[in-house]
Amino acid sequence: MKKLLSLVMAALMLVSLMSAVYAAEEKPLIVIITPSHSNPYFKTVADAASAKAEELGYAYMVIQHDDDVTKQSEAFDTAIARKAVAIICDNAGADATIAPVQAAKAAGIPTFLVDREINSTGDAVAQMVSNNYQGASLVAEYFVEMMGEEGNYVELTGKESDTNAGVRSQGFHDVIDQYEGLKMIEQQTANWSQTEAFEKMESIIQAKGAANIKGVICGNDTMAMGVIEACLKAGMTDVVVCGFDGSNDVRDSILRGEIKATGLQPIAYISEQAVVQADEYIKAGGKTDKEEKQLMDCVLITIENAAKLENFALAN
Amino acid sequence: MKKRLIPVLMALLAIVLIAATCRITIVPDEAPITMVNAAGETVTIEELSVTEQYTVDNWDAKIIPTIQERAVNATEFLSAVTSDLNTAGAAYGNRANETSAWSFCVKGEGMVLDIENADKPNKTNLVLDLKPFDGVADIKLHYGKVFSSNIKNAIRDGVGFLKLDDFTNQVEFADLTTAFNNKVKNEIILAVSADTYAGKIVSFYGCISLQDTKPESLVVIPVELNIVGE
Numbered sequence: 001m002k003k004l005l006s007l008v009m010a011a012l013m014l015v016s017l018m019s020a021v022y023a024a025e026e027k028p029l030i031v032i033i034t035p036s037h038s039n040p041y042f043k044t045v046a047d048a049a050s051a052k053a054e055e056l057g058y059a060y061m062v063i064q065h066d067d068d069v070t071k072q073s074e075a076f077d078t079a080i081a082r083k084a085v086a087i088i089c090d091n092a093g094a095d096a097t098i099a100p101v102q103a104a105k106a107a108g109i110p111t112f113l114v115d116r117e118i119n120s121t122g123d124a125v126a127q128m129v130s131n132n133y134q135g136a137s138l139v140a141e142y143f144v145e146m147m148g149e150e151g152n153y154v155e156l157t158g159k160e161s162d163t164n165a166g167v168r169s170q171g172f173h174d175v176i177d178q179y180e181g182l183k184m185i186e187q188q189t190a191n192w193s194q195t196e197a198f199e200k201m202e203s204i205i206q207a208k209g210a211a212n213i214k215g216v217i218c219g220n221d222t223m224a225m226g227v228i229e230a231c232l233k234a235g236m237t238d239v240v241v242c243g244f245d246g247s248n249d250v251r252d253s254i255l256r257g258e259i260k261a262t263g264l265q266p267i268a269y270i271s272e273q274a275v276v277q278a279d280e281y282i283k284a285g286g287k288t289d290k291e292e293k294q295l296m297d298c299v300l301i302t303i304e305n306a307a308k309l310e311n312f313a314l315a316n
Numbered sequence: 317m318k319k320r321l322i323p324v325l326m327a328l329l330a331i332v333l334i335a336a337t338c339r340i341t342i343v344p345d346e347a348p349i350t351m352v353n354a355a356g357e358t359v360t361i362e363e364l365s366v367t368e369q370y371t372v373d374n375w376d377a378k379i380i381p382t383i384q385e386r387a388v389n390a391t392e393f394l395s396a397v398t399s400d401l402n403t404a405g406a407a408y409g410n411r412a413n414e415t416s417a418w419s420f421c422v423k424g425e426g427m428v429l430d431i432e433n434a435d436k437p438n439k440t441n442l443v444l445d446l447k448p449f450d451g452v453a454d455i456k457l458h459y460g461k462v463f464s465s466n467i468k469n470a471i472r473d474g475v476g477f478l479k480l481d482d483f484t485n486q487v488e489f490a491d492l493t494t495a496f497n498n499k500v501k502n503e504i505i506l507a508v509s510a511d512t513y514a515g516k517i518v519s520f521y522g523c524i525s526l527q528d529t530k531p532e533s534l535v536v537i538p539v540e541l542n543i544v545g546e
Contacts, residue, residue, distance in 0.1 A: 117485060131415075133490040137465035167487050174494065178438070178462050266415055293480040295489075297415040 025060040030278065031087040039192075039222060041245050041267060042090060044312045045114060047090045048271035051138045056279045058085070067095040067159075077099035080107045086278040088271070090115040094163045098123060107304035110281055112274040115267060117163050121292055126277055128270050129295045132164050132244075135263035135298025136171025139242050141180040142261045142300060143176065143217050146240045150181030151214035153240075154204055156190045156197055156227060158219035167190070168219045168244055176217075185212065190223045197226030205234045215240035221262055228258050246301050246312055254306040263298040268313045270296050322332050339443060366484075367491040371499055379496070382475045383421045383521050383539055390424030390455055390536075394467045398529050405526075410476040417466070417525040419473035421535055424520060425544065428513045429453055438462040440510050441535060459510050463497045463537070467492070467525055470537045471496040474523030494542070504541055517545035 030053045037043040046062045053060040061082070065072035077086050080103065087104055089111055091097035094203040101111045101123045110125040117127050124310030147153065155172065158165030176182050186204050190197035197218065205213065216231070216239065218224040231239045243250050246264030253259040279286045301309055308315045352358055364372065371379075387485075388396075388408045396404035405411060405418035425446030430453070433439040441456040458467060472478050472493045483489045522536040 119485075121481065129486070131486065134465055134469075134484055137468070141464060163485065167485075167490075170487055173491070174490075175462075175465070269415070291479060291481050293486075294413060295480060296413065296414070297417070297487060 027057060028085040029082055030060045030086050030088060031059045031075070031077075031082070031084040032060055032062045033065055033072065033075045033079075033087060033091075034062070035090060035092065036064050040247055040249075041134075041221075041265075041290045041312065042266050045271045047091050048268040049114075049147045049275050052272040052275040053088075055165050057315045058275075058279075063133070067092050069093050072097065073100050076104055078102060079109060084109055085282055087111045088274050088278065089113055091118060092232040093161045094119045095161075097255075110278065110286070112278050113280075114270050114274045115265075116163075117293070119163075122153065124292065125281055125288060126274065126290060126294060127292055128274050128277075128296065129164075130265035130267065130270065131295040131297045132167040132265075132314065133171040133174075134295075135244060135265065135300075136168040137175050139244060139261055139297060140172045140175035140217065142302060143172075143215060143240060143242045144179055144182065146242075146260050147182060147215050151178050152183050152185045152212055153215040153217060154201075154208075154213055155184055155187045156200065156216065156218045156223045157187065158189065159191045160189060162192075165192075165219055174218055189228065190218075192220050192222060194222040194226040198230050199222035201227045202229035202233075205230060205236070210234045210236050213239065215242075217241075218243045221245040221250040222277075224259055224262065225249055225253065228253060232258065246299075246309060248309070248311065251301065251306045254301065257303070261302045263301060264301050264309065265298055265312065265315060270301055270313065321350065326514035345436070351532060355399075365491060365495075366488060367495040370492065371495040375496075375499055379475060380521075380539060382477065383471075383523060384423070386421040386474075386476065386516070387521055390422045390426070393420060393422050394446075394454060396535070397526060401526060401529055410473055412473070412480070417527045419470050419523060419525045421474050421521070421523050423522075424455075426454065426520075427518060429513060431459075431510045431514055432456065433460070434510060442510065442513055442518075450481075453531075455520075457522065457541065458485050458535050458537045460506065461501060463493075463501075466527065466533065467535050467537060468497060469493050470523035470525040471500075471539065473525060497545055500537055500539060504538055508541075513543065515546070516543045518542060519544045 005249055032046055032049045033040045034045045037046065050060045050062060064126045065075055065102060069092050071199045087109055089149040091113060094117060095120045098120045105112050105123055113124045117129055138267040157169050185208055188200050190200050216227045219229055220241040224241055241259045246262050250259050251260045277290060299314055401418060409418040409420040411418050424445045424446050427449050428442050429445050430443040432441040432443050438461050440459040442459050443453045444455050444457060445452060446454040480489045516525045519542050521540040522538040524536045526533055
């Protein structure tokens, strides 16, 4: 009895660990692999892709890799073992993802990458990512305007292993560095994390003094949320904080007059299009007329249009 | 015996440590390459980036000829895009996908009615009345030092043959835009002061990116600009 119980427990744990969703077995399977859904951005990837998969007549399975490359490899192994017809993946590392994608390709399973690029071409069928550089330029231009083209600012960057962290930072600087009056007094990574951003911002405020920091530009929205919390706690109500992603949390903060702007990544659209292209690829017998790397333009979100934003999509 | 061994070992350890932590770099003697920078100074450079080299190799050979070949007359262009941007885009323009702006190559002749933001060198525009002249502003030529994100990719995306897949990643693809715009900045915008054009008739070739057709969006990045009359 005890043995059976532990067996059942183990099975349950396995299922919950993979946070897998199974639909009807006889339909062809699309496996959707994403980072942790604790960031609502990645939940949108999974929700938008799975809804489109279901609509197009596929079974689907959602697996979270939590930005752990070992977990991601296991997820690819699962997809191969279950003979998936396609993999949709928001990957765990630009280098570490090359081998799993190649393994899937060798097993005859095409991978459609969304949101994050990898450092190889010819392995995945598609790499559909937001135009991070364009989006970062939009945010930076608004940041410059809100800063009045002068003053000290801080930059918090994302996880180094993620190409997007570098691309966004470069997009920010290619705009901001054209203005001599703007001076970056601190640049640190907070690894995309809200708590880490809060803690780092508190230390930066202590070290530099609240009065010496006019703005903070952040590589994503969760870090912007941590930053604004630390700034408001220090009484910095006029601080210019900008983020990137277009989350509902930052939308609400913008509407409260706290965070000033963010760049909306059309991630719901990208995730749906990845499934649409997977479907076309499968039906064409393993062919596509699309380019591998596809950039989707971002939209600037400010007090002007924030109210129209919901779950990473802008109402018309 | 043992006591003597210790300093020897210590010395050996020190050598190993030094060997492990030091790196010998051989710097080859190369002839310095020089170029004239944005400020007009001759500077020594290591080497050009991939996209700068691409620009050097292809600007006159491929970019300019393509723009001249694809260029739509600006008056026709304006009537086409203002009646329906997507139809005009499909006929004359380029875009990567539905989320991208349409980019076009255009040409025309116009009278410079005004120097917009003449006191802000980052944001200066030449305001043109296109032929036939009616004294009304039709389109602007970008003449600022800063290329804002809504217009900056006009050349790269307007010529139609440059694809992200042909470059390492989106950073390099973005750098291509910077290299093209620097070329325009150095050879046109910084070379001739904006007020030189005041009241003159100019002919131009250029590229434009459009998400919408509001008057403030109608800004062409010039790649060729010449005064043809008073």
